[in-house]
Ligand SMILES: Nc1ncnc2c1ncn2[C@@H]1O[C@H](COP(=O)(O)OP(=O)(O)OP(=O)(O)O)[C@@H](O)[C@H]1O
């Protein structure tokens with residue numbers, strides 16, 4: 001509404017304020033996407049790279065990379081789900097139960113890993129999950145022949161490890177904002193603690209839950225480092241396929257088609273998710289924002 | 290659970306030596322009280338005296354560190370809030386922001402097992418909304434409502450459950466003066482209509498006095514005096530109560546002579562004044578520090594030439610200030626040997642005397658029955 005009022009009054013200031021955003025949007029978002037879209041209909045030049053053409057060949061070839069898509073589409077949602085299930089109780093404890101000192105200490109612990117590079121921390125997991133890490137420990141207690149590294153499990157562990165904090169914070173914030181007297185009111189009106197959780201705490205922390213899961217899911221769909229290091233070429237994501245196509249085989253048009261495929265899937269998935277959330281909210285008569 | 294005692298049928302809430310300590314802080318410190326069924330009961334006291342803590346022990350949000358809380362004759366210590374037959378109207382209402390008015394009010398019914406039928410819920414919500422005069426507000430968002438409307442929703446949300454006792458924690462604190470007055474009357478009427486026991490927490494003595502059948506005045510986690518409005522006003526147990534409930538003139542002194550029904554106090558300048566003990570006070574020892582309390586409306590104020598007859602005390606005074614309050618006029622006078630005295634003149638006595646202005650010479654006085662001899666604490 002404000003934007004419309006500004007334009008109607010021909011306000012130059014509004015236009016100037018919008019300029020950086022518009023430039024950013026065009027330069028960083030629209031242009032690369034247009035380039036990739038154009039590439040995806042082209043052909044690979046004999047020496048690699050792009051050669052102008054108009055063909056659907058790249059898209060017809062997509063099934064060749066089906067494995068990358070199915071891996072991404074199972075492990076990204078699964079990773080998001082595990083993150084939600086692990087982050088919620090922790091965020092709940094931090095926001096509702098923990099005393100002031102414990103809370104600060106735990107919040108710092110959640111942040112501390114960010115002080116070192118994600119790459120290095122994921123490398124550490126190679127060692128932990130590798131032959132001389134957890135499997136060796138398990139052998140000590142008599143569980144033999146456990147293979148972790150280069151399995152989907154290893155990738156999942158890496159995903160949950162890396163993305164858990166991103167899930168914790170939005171949920172924590174929404175639970176922290178929750179008026180604790182509402183929980184007392186619910187109990188006072190006859191709701192057991194569990195029903196209070198379902199009927200008050202959960203709906204009122206839904207915004208944080210939605211934000212956190214969208215954030216994690218979107219980033220996971222493009223994830224490349226974790227499968228590369230912990231999947232060892234056996235468990236690869238679309239992101240790994242892209243690196244492969246652009247940097248190794250230099251098949252830019254095919255890589256572009258794969259990238260467009262990923263964007264399309266992601267948009268559909270998010271649309272479905274938001275529609276589901278929206279319906280739920282409408283039923284609960286909740287306003288999200 | 291202990292067996293129900295015989296009189297328990299008529300007593301809704303009972304405290305037996307109840308304490309709630311937080312480490313060194315004695316929020317509530319050894320309280321005994323009982324609230325008969327159908328009473329409008331108030332906890333009254335200054336900030337931090339333990340009113341909310343007492344209420345929360347009835348609701349079940351706090352557990353006593355000592356003593357026993359009984360509801361309808363059964364101990365409820367250890368019973369969680371959702372299993373207690375009481376409901377609370379929270380200080381800032383604590384309405385559920387994600388639910389509309391209907392769902393807020395229906396919340397309690399929907400927790401029941403078995404859950405009432407949909408039609409039954411709709412009917413009861415409609416009835417309760419009518420009771421608080423909010424018919425037609427069902428689908429409103431709670432944050433769209435005014436303060437007074439929110440309060441009614443909070444009231445309806447609690448009342449629909451037909452609790453044994455309704456708890457109210459300063460429900461009027463957020464309302465403006467006019468609205469507060471209206472709500473007080475409404476709440477009082479409502480209590481008579483539904484017949485449920487109300488337990489109100491307030492630090493507003495006027496509110497407590499005007500609404501309650503029975504008031505419990507607290508200080509530092511203890512009960513100073515409990516009784517009806519009239520008893521607290523006319524027969525305060527000590528200076529604290531006389532000071533907290535209404536206005537009083539206090540004259541400090543020591544007990545010069547004491548009897549069964551009254552005492553004579555010697556003031557700092559050696560002058561002696563007689564007064565009566567209140568029915569709730571215990572007689573004082575000779576030479577004990579005490580005070581005489583006189584309610585301003587019992588102080589007569591007359592022109593210097595014609596002092597009123599039948600007064601135990603008569604003192605010349607000069608009018609310092611006059612405040613016209615409509616139905617009454619309040620005079621602040623400097624009385625010889627007594628210091629500043631507040632006198633309240635009714636409209637009729639103002640008409641008879643013609644009124645006084647600052648600087649006028651007057652005589653003030655009071656009958657002996659108006660002077661209460663009170664212990665300091
Ligand atoms: N959870 C707690 N931990 C420590 N001290 C507390 C706690 N709750 C209350 N107190 C203390 O107990 C005392 C009584 O508190 P309470 O809330 O009952 O006062 P109140 O009479 O309701 O006061 P007000 O009129 O300000 O609401 C206060 O000194 C308060 O600081």
Ligand SMILES: [Mg+2]
Nearest residue numbers: 340341342490
């Ligand atoms: Mg309080």
